[in-house]
Amino acid sequence: MVRLLTPRLAVLLFLPATxxxxxxxxxxxxxxxxxxxxxxxxxxxxxxxxxxxxxxxxLQPGVWIDQALSASDTGVWNPDAVDGFTAGAFAGENTxxxxxxxxxxxxxxxxxxxxxxPNTRYELRVRVGxxxxxxxxxxxxxRLELLAGGxxxxxxxxxxxxxxxxxxxxxxxxxxxxxxxxxxxxEIRLIATAFSDGLGRSGYEVDFDEVSLxxxxxxxxxxxxxxxxxxxxxxxxxxxxxxxxxxxxxxxRYLPEDPDTWVVEPxxxxxxxxxxxxxxxxxxxxxxDGNNAGYALTRPQYDAGIEQVLSSVLEPSTEYALKVRVGxxxxxxxxxxGFRIELRPGSELLVQSTGEAPAPGGWEEKEVRFVSVPxxxxxxxxxxxxxxxxxxxxxxxYEVDFDDVRLTKQPAxxxxxxxxxxxPKGPNIILTWESRADQVYAIRYSTGLSxxxxxxxxDAISSEDDERPAEGGRFTVTIPxxxxxxxxxxRDGSLFLIVEELTP
Numbered sequence: 001m002v003r004l005l006t007p008r009l010a011v012l013l014f015l016p017a018t019x020x021x022x023x024x025x026x027x028x029x030x031x032x033x034x035x036x037x038x039x040x041x042x043x044x045x046x047x048x049x050x051x052x053x054x055x056x057x058x059l060q061p062g063v064w065i066d067q068a069l070s071a072s073d074t075g076v077w078n079p080d081a082v083d084g085f086t087a088g089a090f091a092g093e094n095t096x097x098x099x100x101x102x103x104x105x106x107x108x109x110x111x112x113x114x115x116x117x118p119n120t121r122y123e124l125r126v127r128v129g130x131x132x133x134x135x136x137x138x139x140x141x142x143r144l145e146l147l148a149g150g151x152x153x154x155x156x157x158x159x160x161x162x163x164x165x166x167x168x169x170x171x172x173x174x175x176x177x178x179x180x181x182x183x184x185x186x187e188i189r190l191i192a193t194a195f196s197d198g199l200g201r202s203g204y205e206v207d208f209d210e211v212s213l214x215x216x217x218x219x220x221x222x223x224x225x226x227x228x229x230x231x232x233x234x235x236x237x238x239x240x241x242x243x244x245x246x247x248x249x250x251x252x253r254y255l256p257e258d259p260d261t262w263v264v265e266p267x268x269x270x271x272x273x274x275x276x277x278x279x280x281x282x283x284x285x286x287x288x289d290g291n292n293a294g295y296a297l298t299r300p301q302y303d304a305g306i307e308q309v310l311s312s313v314l315e316p317s318t319e320y321a322l323k324v325r326v327g328x329x330x331x332x333x334x335x336x337x338g339f340r341i342e343l344r345p346g347s348e349l350l351v352q353s354t355g356e357a358p359a360p361g362g363w364e365e366k367e368v369r370f371v372s373v374p375x376x377x378x379x380x381x382x383x384x385x386x387x388x389x390x391x392x393x394x395x396x397x398y399e400v401d402f403d404d405v406r407l408t409k410q411p412a413x414x415x416x417x418x419x420x421x422x423x424p425k426g427p428n429i430i431l432t433w434e435s436r437a438d439q440v441y442a443i444r445y446s447t448g449l450s451x452x453x454x455x456x457x458x459d460a461i462s463s464e465d466d467e468r469p470a471e472g473g474r475f476t477v478t479i480p481x482x483x484x485x486x487x488x489x490x491r492d493g494s495l496f497l498i499v500e501e502l503t504p
Contacts, residue, residue: 027214030051031050034208036049046075055073064109069106074098079207082132085129086164089209094209096190099203101194102196109187109188112185115148116153116175118182119220121173121175121217125168125169126142126170126212128142128166129166130162130164138197139205140236141193141233143158143189143193144190145189146186148184150187153179153224153226154224155171159237176224194247223409227385228308229249231404232292239275239277240279242273245273254388271296275292280330281330287325292403296400296402297397298397303391304389306402318410319372320370321368322367323407325366327362327400327403328360328361334398337399338389339355339357339389340353343385350378351369372412385405430477430478443498444497444498458477
């Protein structure tokens with residue numbers, strides 16, 4: 001069967017804005033500097049006007065409990081120079097605070113009067129502090145979250161600064177043309193992530209000040225999809241320290257006897273999180289985003305890596321773009337280890353990128369794109385990301401690092417296609433549509449089980465083609481059935497076709 005997506009014109013173009021740039025508008029945040037109530041030096045209270053304390057239930061991941069674990073876990077205080085900061089709060093007199101625990105992410109939340117708008121870039125900025133109260137440079141990480149209607153839109157974790165210091169943390173979210181929570185009330189959450197030190201002690205404090213949210217009209221049609229711990233800043237680590245855990249990610253491997261079967265298998269010792277130094281890691285000791293990177297080690301018998309199942313599901317007629325920074329630390333004895341980046345709904349592979357990691361000490365950005373068809377068999381299934389270190393021929397372990405994982409979506413088909421006829425004719429297919437003068441078209445095809453790909457030889461059909469009327473009008477083109485071969489003269493299954501309008 002041949003199916004034409006009618007009426008449908010796939011316009012996969014993004015035209016950036018020209019001329020003057022739109023200015024951002026501040027969104028009102030109540031008690032943004034935590035100056036209410038007024039307090040004397042060194043005094044704290046366990047209430048925070050405009051904000052509520054809460055925590056994430058460790059038994060129900062993602063479920064926010066809108067109350068503090070105990071009376072003193074969140075609040076407002078006026079830090080002094082002994083337990084707080086040498087110069088006090090970052091601005092004004094007070095700060096908000098949250099105390100992390102061993103198992104729970106604890107924080108402050110505010111539901112605002114602002115509602116989520118389409119085609120808008122939101123930028124959340126917060127000053128994060130590490131008070132002398134913690135007596136340590138290593139403390140709980142801070143996570144900024146932006147929500148609408150109680151649904152997480154974006155989150156970003158960062159290690160807290162050194163003792164007695166402040167640092168600005170930033171979170172950016174693009175709403176795109178049709179966000180699922182359009183018109184829902186927006187919410188900010190400031191989180192002290194679960195943390196305990198080497199002696200098992202918890203209760204480390206994260207301070208917050210100068211909270212601001214800015215909304216800027218944006219023509220960018222992309223919508224950012226939430227990824228947990230996408231920069232691997234949890235858990236917080238000192239230089240050259242590592243942990244065999246990555247919160248929000250699970251460890252797994254492909255079976256050597258069945259390379260397509262993925263097994264979630266914690267504690268195989270092949271993945272983790274580390275804060276690279278300049279000797280074993282990278283020349284500057286820095287990673288692309290934050291302080292930490294996730295890692296996977298090659299194994300002689302199998303490919304191992306990490307996976308995250310997202311809250312977002314596969315939608316029809318949607319273009320997805322997955323971007324990941326891939327690194328290859330100096331600690332590797334030889335170059336040549338490989339990596340694989342996969343985007344899946346459930347267990348089905350949508351698209352992947354496989355290659356050789358960069359030269360030792362280097363980072364490169366990798367990207368995979370996928371366009372879903374309207375009748376894809378996995379519509380509604382949760383999307384999943386897998387980051388894999390590919391088996392190296394050397395018997396020694398090689399490390400591949402990952403950082404700054406981002407996933408966006410945008411509509412893939414927006415206006416009508418004037419196709420009037422489609423006729424299977426032997427090994428060929430005849431397409432006829434009403435064309436426009438001086439317009440260039442391309443033809444893509446899909447089996448419905450994967451993304452659309454360009455049909456070779458039909459990637460730029462213009463007025464120079466004999467079958468194309470230069471003044472516009474009816475345009476007929478004959479294409480070979482892309483799924484037929486001499487070895488397979490009869491196609492079994494569906495064929496989806498899209499005529500794509502390009503810039504002339």
